[in-house]
Amino acid sequence: MFEQRRQNYFKEVKDLSISFLFSGVAPQKSNDQNYHFSVNRSFFYLTGIKQQNVVLMMVKGNEKTDSYIFIDKIDPVKALWDGAGLTFEEASQKAEVPLENIKDITELEGYLNGLLSTNRRAVYGMISSVYLDLERQSEISLPTKAHLFADQLKAKYQYLNIKTNQLILAELRTVKDEFEIEQVKKAVEITKTGIERIMSHMKPGLFEYELQAEYNYVLNKHRTTPSFDTIAASGKNATVLHYIDNDSKIPDESLVLFDLGVDYDYYCSDVTRTIPANGTFTKRQKEVYEVVLEANKKSIEWLKPGVTIKEFNDYGKQILIEGAKKLGLIKEDSEISKYYYHSLGHYLGLDVHDVGNYAKPIPEGALITVEPGLYIAEEGIGIRIEDDVVVTKDGAINLTKAIIKEVKDIEAFMKK
Numbered sequence: 385m386f387e388q389r390r391q392n393y394f395k396e397v398k399d400l401s402i403s404f405l406f407s408g409v410a411p412q413k414s415n416d417q418n419y420h421f422s423v424n425r426s427f428f429y430l431t432g433i434k435q436q437n438v439v440l441m442m443v444k445g446n447e448k449t450d451s452y453i454f455i456d457k458i459d460p461v462k463a464l465w466d467g468a469g470l471t472f473e474e475a476s477q478k479a480e481v482p483l484e485n486i487k488d489i490t491e492l493e494g495y496l497n498g499l500l501s502t503n504r505r506a507v508y509g510m511i512s513s514v515y516l517d518l519e520r521q522s523e524i525s526l527p528t529k530a531h532l533f534a535d536q537l538k539a540k541y542q543y544l545n546i547k548t549n550q551l552i553l554a555e556l557r558t559v560k561d562e563f564e565i566e567q568v569k570k571a572v573e574i575t576k577t578g579i580e581r582i583m584s585h586m587k588p589g590l591f592e593y594e595l596q597a598e599y600n601y602v603l604n605k606h607r608t609t610p611s612f613d614t615i616a617a618s619g620k621n622a623t624v625l626h627y628i629d630n631d632s633k634i635p636d637e638s639l640v641l642f643d644l645g646v647d648y649d650y651y652c653s654d655v656t657r658t659i660p661a662n663g664t665f666t667k668r669q670k671e672v673y674e675v676v677l678e679a680n681k682k683s684i685e686w687l688k689p690g691v692t693i694k695e696f697n698d699y700g701k702q703i704l705i706e707g708a709k710k711l712g713l714i715k716e717d718s719e720i721s722k723y724y725y726h727s728l729g730h731y732l733g734l735d736v737h738d739v740g741n742y743a744k745p746i747p748e749g750a751l752i753t754v755e756p757g758l759y760i761a762e763e764g765i766g767i768r769i770e771d772d773v774v775v776t777k778d779g780a781i782n783l784t785k786a787i788i789k790e791v792k793d794i795e796a797f798m799k800k
Contacts, residue, residue, distance in 0.1 A: 385432075385480070385561070385563060386430060386431055386432050386478075386479055386480045387451075387480040387481075389429060389430055389556065390430055390442060390451055391449075392556055393430065393442065393549075393552065393553070393556060394442065394444050394449045396552045396555075396556070397444055397513075397515055397549065397552065398444070398513050399444055399445065399446055399509070400444070400445060400446065400508070400509050400510060400511050400512050400513065401443075401444050401511065401512070401513040401514065401515060401547075402441060402442070402443050402444075402496075402499065402511055402513075402514050402515070403440075403441070403442040403443075403444075403514070403515040403516075403549055404439060404440065404441055404442075404514070404515070404516055404517075404530070404533065405424065405426055405427040405430060405431075405439070405440045405517050405530075406424060406427060406438075406439055406440075406517070406528075406529040406530060406533075407423050407424055407427045407428075407431075407433060407434075407435060407436060407437065407438040407439070407440075408421070408422075408423060408424045408427070408436065408528075408529065409421070409436045409437055409529075410422075410436060411526075421436050423435075423436075423650070424517065425557075425650065425734040425735055425739075426517055426553045426557070426739075427440055427517075428650055428734065429553070429556075429557055429734060430442075431453065431478070431479040431481075432478050432479055432480075433453070433455075433470065433475060433478055433479055434650075435455065435456075435469055435470055437455075437456055437489060438453065438454065438455045438456075438475075438489070439453070439454040439455075439489065439492055440452070440453060440479075441453075441454065441492075441495075441496075443499065443508055443511075444508075445507065445508030445509045446508070446509040448507070448508060450485060451479075451481050451485060452481070452485045452486075452487060452495070453475050453476075453479055453481050453485065453486045453487070454487045454488070454489045454491065454492045454495075455469075455470060455472070455475050455486065455487075455488070455489055456469060456488075456489050457472075457488050457489075458471060472486040473486075499511060500541060500544075511544075512543070512544065512545055513544065513545045513546075513547055514534075514537055514544050514545070514546050514547065515547045515548070515549040515552075516530040516531075516533060516534050516546065516547070516548060516549065517530045517548070517549060517550065517553065518530055518531060518534065518548040518550060519550065520550075534546050550739075551741060553739065554739035554740055554741055555740070555741050555744075557733060557734065557738065557739050557740070558731060558733075558738075558739070558740040558741065558747060558749075558750050559747050559748070559749035559750060560733060560749050560750070560751050560774065561749075564651060564733060564751075565751070565774060565783075567648055567649060567651035568648075568651050568652070568653060568732070568733070568751060568772065568783060569783055570648045570651075571608070571611070571645070571646040571647070571648035571651055571652060571653035572646075572653045572655070572772060572783050572784050572787075574602065574603065574606045574608055574646045574648065574653075575644065575645060575646045575653045575655050575784070575787070576784075576786055576787045577602050577606075578598075578599040578602035578603060578644065578646070579599070579642065579644070579655065579657055579787055580797075581598045581599065581601065581602050582595050582598050582599055582642060582659075583659055583794075583797055583798060584598075584800075585598045586634075586640065586659060586661060586663075586798070587634075587661065587662070588634055588635060588636035588637075588638070588661045588662055589633065589634065589636075590633070590634050591630075591631065591632065591633055591634070592616040592617065592618055592621070592629075592630040592631060592632055592634060592640070593616070593630045593631055595616050595634075595640070595642075596614050596616045596630050599614060599616075599642075599644060600614075603646060606646075608646050608647060608648055609646075609647045610644065610645060610646065610647065611645035611646055611647040611652035611653060611654065611736050612644075612645055612652075612654070612736045613628040614628070614630070614642070614643070614644045615627055615628055615630070615641065615642065615643035615644065615656075616630045616640065616641075616642055616644075617630070617640065617641045617642075617643075617766065618632055618634040618635065618638050618639070618640045618641075618661065619632070619634075619635055619638040619639070619764045619766075620761055620764045620766070621641075621766070622639060622640070622641035622658070622759070622765075622766025622767070622768075623759035623760070623761040623764075623765075623766040624766075625725070625726060625759075634661045635661065636661060636662055637660075637661070637662060637666060638660075638661045638764065639658050639659065639660055639661070639665075639669055639765060639766065639767065640658070640659050640660075640661055641656065641657075641658045641766050641767065641768055642656065642657055642658070642659065643655075643656040643768065643770065644656075645736060650734055651733065651734060652732060652733065652734070652735065652736045652738075653732075653772055653783075653784070654732055654736050654753050654770065654772060655770055655771070655772065655784050655787060656755055656757075656768045656769060656770035657769065657770075657787065657788075657789060657794075658673065658676075658766075658767045658768060658769065659794060659798070660794070660795075660798070663795060663798030663799060664795055664798070665791055665794075665795065668763070668765070669765060669767075670791055671711060672711060672758055672760065672765055672767055673767050673791060674791070675703075675704065675707030675708070675710070675711060675758060676704070676707075676756050676757060676758050676767045676768065676769050677769055677789060677790070677791075678703060678707065679700050679703040679704050679707065679756035680700075680754055680755075680756050680769045680770075680771065680789070682699075682700075682703055683696070683699060683700040683703070683728060683729075683754050683756065684754050684771060684773055684780050684782055685779070685780070686699055687746070687752070687754070687773065687775060687779065687780040688775065688777075688779055688780070689745070689746060689747055689748040689750075689775055689776075689777060690745045690746070691745060691746055692744075692745050692746070693727075693742050693746065696728055696729065696746065696752075697727050697728045697729075699728075700728040700729075700754070700756050701720065701724065701728065703756070704720060704723075704724050704756055704758060705717050705720045707758075708720055708723055708724075708758065713758075713760065723758050723759055723760055724756070724757060724758055724759070725759070726755075726757070728754060728755065728756060729752050729753040729754045729755055730752065730753055731750060731751065731752055732751045732752060732753055732772055733751055738751070746775055747775070748775060748776060748777050749774070749775065749776070750774070750775045751772065751773070751774050751775075751783075752772075752773060752775060753770055753771070753772055753773075754770065754771050754773055754780075755768055755769070755770030755771075756768070756769065757769070769789055770784075771783075771784040771785070771787075771789075772784045
């Protein structure tokens with residue numbers, strides 16, 4: 385699987401090039417503690433390795449391609465404190481790289497110097513380009529290993545053409561294989577269990593964080609973690625898109641919006657359901673809910689390969705516009721921005737907001753969320769319904785279909 389992914393990658397880069405991806409390291413948190421390590425997703429996509437301080441080097445010559453893994457040797461003393469890490473043999477099996485191509489991380493610089501020297505040109509040719517995973521950086525972000533490495537290469541080998549492989553990796557990762565879909569299905573199944581536990585414990589007067597705790601209990605039982613900060617927003621809080629305080633008491637006759645997900649071995653689910661705190665929708669809540677549900681269901685039915693993200697967004701938005709008019713919220717189409725202020729969906733996979741070329745049509749095999757919503761702050765009503773779907777040549781397959789969302793099903797479940 386990983387060898388095939390790298391072969392697909394090699395087809396997209398220039399001849400006479402070297403590509404580097406870094407697994408990353410956990411940043412320091414305090415004097416004697418680091419943050420939890422989370423592997424670079426593109427590195428993981430091409431190797432399956434989750435360990436810190438590992439480098440993937442891929443060389444594409446005129447007629448020859450090779451992959452190399454540079455990794456720490458086992459340190460017996462370090463192993464007593466932090467675990468041994470992968471042996472060279474284990475790294476070879478995991479990444480599907482020949483054992484002779486697994487090297488000590490301390491050899492990376494010397495090995496690269498050799499590849500770029502004149503006496504190695506007979507093997508690959510004269511290397512002229514280097515591809516790095518140059519992620520976008522904000523003004524306050526620390527430079528990544530890839531950015532630092534790029535600066536070192538520019539200083540030492542001024543003739544090299546430094547390129548980013550961000551878009552190449554994004555397009556490869558957009559199309560999911562069967563293994564990836566199965567991983568997301570496992571994340572979805574745990575999400576379903578967590579949502580049902582929330583609903584089973586829901587009642588007015590609880591604090592939002594108490595229901596979040598019920599969800600976290602399920603994730604802990606399955607040895608998984610949230611794929612993003614859980615949103616448990618009651619009443620007017622649900623009109624704030626990224627509300628994560630989760631510290632309000634849940635009023636009677638309010639709706640509670642849960643936007644949550646599971647990280648299952650780095651593959652993510654992302655689901656939103658909106659539930660009445662006392663188990664029954666009011667007449668107005670039901671009217672608004674049905675508009676959002678219609679946009680959700682029709683957008684899933686309409687979604688197919690070849691449509692653009694813009695067309696997808698416009699389709700769902702128009703349903704919400706017509707529904708908002710019937711609800712008496714707006715008169716003109718442009719007014720919808722007061723009650724709906726986000727896009728209809730995003731790519732999903734190794735990241736919750738997964739990489740992808742949003743300028744291109746949605747390809748067959750893409751995994752995408754469908755999440756229309758209406759947010760009426762003056763009425764204390766915020767509703768979003770989000771599903772995770774795979775786009776196939778025959779339409780969209782809803783991976784979260786078993787997580788109930790019909791009014792009658794929600795009310796029946798709550799009455800239990």
